[in-house]
Amino acid sequence: AQSVTQLDSQVPVFEEAPVELRCNYSSSVSVYLFWYVQYPNQGLQLLLKYLSGSTLVKGINGFEAEFNKSQTSFHLRKPSVHISDTAEYFCAVSDNFGNEKLTFGTGTRLTIIP
Amino acid sequence: EAGVAQSPRYKIIEKRQSVAFWCNPISGHATLYWYQQILGQGPKLLIQFQNNGVVDDSQLPKDRFSAERLKGVDSTLKIQPAKLEDSAVYLCASSLGTGLSGNEQFFGPGTRLTVL
Numbered sequence: 001a002q003s004v005t006q007l008d009s010q011v012p013v014f015e016e017a018p019v020e021l022r023c024n025y026s027s028s029v030s031v032y033l034f035w036y037v038q039y040p041n042q043g044l045q046l047l048l049k050y051l052s053g054s055t056l057v058k059g060i061n062g063f064e065a066e067f068n069k070s071q072t073s074f075h076l077r078k079p080s081v082h083i084s085d086t087a088e089y090f091c092a093v094s095d096n097f098g099n100e101k102l103t104f105g106t107g108t109r110l111t112i113i114p
Numbered sequence: 115e116a117g118v119a120q121s122p123r124y125k126i127i128e129k130r131q132s133v134a135f136w137c138n139p140i141s142g143h144a145t146l147y148w149y150q151q152i153l154g155q156g157p158k159l160l161i162q163f164q165n166n167g168v169v170d171d172s173q174l175p176k177d178r179f180s181a182e183r184l185k186g187v188d189s190t191l192k193i194q195p196a197k198l199e200d201s202a203v204y205l206c207a208s209s210l211g212t213g214l215s216g217n218e219q220f221f222g223p224g225t226r227l228t229v230l
Contacts, residue, residue: 004156032216043118043205043221044157051216090156100145100209100217101170104156 137206144211
């Protein structure tokens with residue numbers, strides 16, 4: 001079984017400042033890692049995913065994340081945030097055995113301060 | 115390409131009543147998921163279908179929740195009878211279902227259920 005920990009439930013950031021949202025996972029097997037974003041009153045949308053290869057993954061809207069196997073982390077970063085980035089961000093993990101089941105963290109609410 | 119459709123968007127019921135949610139996945143997607151998202155928590159998988167067969171329903175409270183996927187396309191999730199703790203957003207998602215992990219799941223807008 002896998003689990004995901006997002007320690008920061010809320011992160012306020014000034015507009016145009018950088019941001020990092022933290023995600024740590026636990027698993028006894030190899031995993032795939034995902035970041036989803038949920039805008040108010042909308043479903044979840046995939047930001048980026050790590051399956052294999054380069055540990056630095058680039059996604060949509062200028063976001064990137066780095067997979068660190070030794071620290072079991074997959075932190076999400078953006079060098080300069082915009083008001084439109086205000087949303088809830090969820091880290092998720094699945095095993096790589098083919099069942100596609102996702103286990104989500106509790107989410108981090110990113111609030112951009114003008 | 116049309117996304118995942120869900121209805122209704124909002125539902126308010128009294129406890130002990132029954133309720134049903136409907137989901138139409140993206141055309142051609144073999145795998146369909148129902149998630150429960152309680153306020154302040156991440157989505158929790160309730161049931162996963164591959165075509166019209168159940169792959170995983172280990173976290174579905176089967177004494178009150180049921181789900182079916184007719185003809186391997188659209189799906190309904192039912193709660194009978196509802197409890198106060200069932201208040202949540204119910205999300206439907208679909209994916210290609212090729213048997214390869216890492217396929218993107220596409221989510222619908224969700225149904226917000228309030229049980230009074």
